[in-house]
Amino acid sequence: MDGIDSDKRGIPAFALYKPTKSDEEGLDYSAKYKDIQHRMLDKLSASVTPADILLGSTPETAQLLLQRFIDRSIENARDVVSTAFLRLYAYASFHRTVDEITALLEALSRQQVITFEDLIRLLQQMLPGLCRIRDLEPVKKTIRRLKMMKKWTGYPFTLCKEEWVNEECRAELKKTENRLVKLNQSISCYHRVEKNRDTKTLVLCAWHLHLSRADIADIKDFVRMERSLPNNIIPTIVLVGFSKVMLDIPLRIWANVIVVGPIVHMCAMDLSAEGHAPPHVPSRARPGKNGTHGTPGRYGGNFVLACQKLGNGEDIHKLLKSTGQQGGVGQNGGRGDDGIDAKYDIKQFKDAAEEISKRLSTLQKWESANKVLSIIAASVIPEVGPAVGAVVAIIGGSLIRSFGRSTRTELHLSRESVKGSAGTPPGRRGNGGYGGVGGLLYVFESGKVTLKWYGSSGSNGEPGKPGTPSKDGRASIAVEGKIIQIYNSCGKQLGTPQITATVIPVVAPQPLNEHGFTPGEPASPVMNPMRVDTAKKYYKEAFAQLENAFSHCNFANVEMEWT
Numbered sequence: 278m279d280g281i282d283s284d285k286r287g288i289p290a291f292a293l294y295k296p297t298k299s300d301e302e303g304l305d306y307s308a309k310y311k312d313i314q315h316r317m318l319d320k321l322s323a324s325v326t327p328a329d330i331l332l333g334s335t336p337e338t339a340q341l342l343l344q345r346f347i348d349r350s351i352e353n354a355r356d357v358v359s360t361a362f363l364r365l366y367a368y369a370s371f372h373r374t375v376d377e378i379t380a381l382l383e384a385l386s387r388q389q390v391i392t393f394e395d396l397i398r399l400l401q402q403m404l405p406g407l408c409r410i411r412d413l414e415p416v417k418k419t420i421r422r423l424k425m426m427k428k429w430t431g432y433p434f435t436l437c438k439e440e441w442v443n444e445e446c447r448a449e450l451k452k453t454e455n456r457l458v459k460l461n462q463s464i465s466c467y468h469r470v471e472k473n474r475d476t477k478t479l480v481l482c483a484w485h486l487h488l489s490r491a492d493i494a495d496i497k498d499f500v501r502m503e504r505s506l507p508n509n510i511i512p513t514i515v516l517v518g519f520s521k522v523m524l525d526i527p528l529r530i531w532a533n534v535i536v537v538g539p540i541v542h543m544c545a546m547d548l549s550a551e552g553h554a555p556p557h558v559p560s561r562a563r564p565g566k567n568g569t570h571g572t573p574g575r576y577g578g579n580f581v582l583a584c585q586k587l588g589n590g591e592d593i594h595k596l597l598k599s600t601g602q603q604g605g606v607g608q609n610g611g612r613g614d615d616g617i618d619a620k621y622d623i624k625q626f627k628d629a630a631e632e633i634s635k636r637l638s639t640l641q642k643w644e645s646a647n648k649v650l651s652i653i654a655a656s657v658i659p660e661v662g663p664a665v666g667a668v669v670a671i672i673g674g675s676l677i678r679s680f681g682r683s684t685r686t687e688l689h690l691s692r693e694s695v696k697g698s699a700g701t702p703p704g705r706r707g708n709g710g711y712g713g714v715g716g717l718l719y720v721f722e723s724g725k726v727t728l729k730w731y732g733s734s735g736s737n738g739e740p741g742k743p744g745t746p747s748k749d750g751r752a753s754i755a756v757e758g759k760i761i762q763i764y765n766s767c768g769k770q771l772g773t774p775q776i777t778a779t780v781i782p783v784v785a786p787q788p789l790n791e792h793g794f795t796p797g798e799p800a801s802p803v804m805n806p807m808r809v810d811t812a813k814k815y816y817k818e819a820f821a822q823l824e825n826a827f828s829h830c831n832f833a834n835v836e837m838e839w840t
Contacts, residue, residue: 357415359446365408385454390435477512486518515815535812542588547598548578554605562611565701570799571710571738574602581812583721601713604738610704613747619695621753640768688760697750702789709738721839746788755781
């Protein structure tokens, strides 16, 4: 061994070049083989490349030695990394974003060869953040050893990931891959519908929300059912796509709508309140009463959109509409009631006059004419007639004229007109109700308000009609007349008394009309109470449901925030 340099004496003999035939045992280390020995040791101390092996410049014994060292290094790396990973890994602690899970699945499914450090990075994706497998001392030593191997061979060692780990670790990786495939599929298929009758809310959530015609029909049925209930609370529809929202079927409903998703593509949406406010029942006020003003129209539905990117934001003003409802029709005024006509006619007057003449059958009864007339004073009133002839005597307040053998008497009577009862005037008409307020529409992009506007107000309602005109009762006729009676010298009636009557016309009553509106203003329309905070509350609840459904996923990168 004297001929070998002292720093190379550790090389085993079997690693040296095969001795020549003159030295069959290969044990001659004399100066005769000194040059050959030096060349061999220089070759082993440098990198052994595949080209060297191919050209045969590296001894076979050295190649075997190097390959054995490589195999033992890989086996050691396999044991070290598998043991370390299985000790640190627990699927219950796995918590990654959907993007990270997708990337991990792609890496686990690849079949190409990777380096040991690539494997470490792959396994690290499956471990909690504080568990750094690379920082473990056995792993560090393995990395250093493989780097030394790379220096010796001149190239990095690459294997399939299954060859870098032992059988137990391969089984765990395969089990994890299957779990993540199912998890990824479950997230992609996530779809939840929640209906709350108390709050009149329909929440529809999905990872990728793409409303189908069946979804649209379900939404419309829900809104229709809620509108049929007695209370007048507007329904709320919450549409959440945690990855994307795609709306391509036009929607026409009276509801508040909330749309939330990182990427949103909108379609035409009309949230206007349909028709007009309900009319008063009954449509006409009670007789003589003023009609009530129409009720205000309902407000249009509010709209809140929160996203990071709006696919068709330039058309959003054209796509969204929320007009208030038309105001209700004013109530018709109550009809007027006619007064009662005063009843009296010429026949009644003549009958009363005839009755008076019967009471004055003798001249002597003229003395009691006032008493007799007082009995029927409600019907006729005696008047003093003009004096006729030369001899006149006043008896009982009436005039008597005597002509020797006979006496002629005249009794003037009159019946004044009596007013009919007063009629009830008709009621005034109610004014039409004010149109409802248009909905408030918000658009948030990247957490900030980019658009905010109100929809158009509804038109005012039609006014009611005034009550049917009425009139006071017609006054009775006025009548003037007289009774002419002749008495003989014995004071007895001669012949039939002459009774005359003349009707004095009366003016017909004027109609009672009301052309104005009921005093006061119609009620003011009510604003839609839903605001942005309400939208945030519904979204937070939906997001919490997603997190509870997939505890192994971290959804922080898709969570929406807006102010």
